[in-house]
Amino acid sequence: MLPSGQPKFRRRKAARPDEIVAAALEIFSEKGFAAARLDDIAARAGVSKGAIYLYFATKEDIFRAVIAQAVLPNVGQIRQLAAAHPGPFSDLARGLAALAPTLLARSELGGVIKMVVGEARNFPEIARLWHDQVIDPALGALSEAIGAAQARGEVRPGDPRLYALGLIGPLLAGVIWRETFTPVGAEPFDLPTLARQHFETALRGMSPDPTA
Known part of the structure; x- marks a missing residue:
C-alpha cells in the first residue's frame, strides 16, 4: 500500500499536458x-500548480492548447x-x-463558447x-462551398459569408440557450431537430428556384 498522501498511480510525464x-x-x-484559477486546473488534473508551469507559461497559453486539442479537430x-x-x-x-x-453536444465545448461570448470584452485575446x-x-470553408454552389447555379446570388452565418447562427444560439437558460429551468431545444428544420428552411430560401 502506498504511504498516505502518495498518488495512487504515477502518470507518464508525456501525458501530463493532455491531462x-x-x-x-x-x-x-x-x-x-x-474565475478559472491555475490551482483549480491543477487539482482537477491531479498535478501540482508548479507542474503546470513546466508546460504552460500563462492561462492564455492553456486556452490556446484547449482550442488546439479540443476544438480544432472539430473544425x-x-x-x-x-x-x-x-x-x-x-x-x-x-x-x-x-x-x-x-x-456541439459536449457540454464543456458549449460552456467554453458561452465563456468566450460572455468574457470577450474583458479578455479580448481569447475572443481573438x-x-x-x-x-x-469554419465560416470561411462554408462560405467557399456556398460560393462554389452559386457558380454552379445551385444557390441564388448574395453574399456567401452572410448565407454561411445565417446557416450556423441558430445552432450557436441553441448552444448558448442550453448553457445559459436550460440550467435555470427554461425548456431546452433539441439541437439535431433545430439543425434539420433550420437547414431545410434555409435551403429553400437560398434556392434560385422560389418554388423548390
Whole structure:
C-alpha cells in the first residue's frame, strides 16, 4: 500500500499536458476564464500548480492548447467535409446539419463558447483566438462551398459569408440557450431537430428556384 498522501498511480510525464488541457476545458466551461484559477486546473488534473508551469507559461497559453486539442479537430471535420464535397450543395448542407449537433453536444465545448461570448470584452485575446482559429476557418470553408454552389447555379446570388452565418447562427444560439437558460429551468431545444428544420428552411430560401 502506498504511504498516505502518495498518488495512487504515477502518470507518464508525456501525458501530463493532455491531462492539464482536459482539466482546463472542464474548469473554463464551469467557471469561465476570469474565475478559472491555475490551482483549480491543477487539482482537477491531479498535478501540482508548479507542474503546470513546466508546460504552460500563462492561462492564455492553456486556452490556446484547449482550442488546439479540443476544438480544432472539430473544425477540421467541417472543413474536410466542405472541401471534399463537389455538390450538390443541399447534400453538403444536410451533412453539416447532421454533423454539427454531434460536435456541439459536449457540454464543456458549449460552456467554453458561452465563456468566450460572455468574457470577450474583458479578455479580448481569447475572443481573438476563438475568431482566428475557430470561427473564421469554419465560416470561411462554408462560405467557399456556398460560393462554389452559386457558380454552379445551385444557390441564388448574395453574399456567401452572410448565407454561411445565417446557416450556423441558430445552432450557436441553441448552444448558448442550453448553457445559459436550460440550467435555470427554461425548456431546452433539441439541437439535431433545430439543425434539420433550420437547414431545410434555409435551403429553400437560398434556392434560385422560389418554388423548390
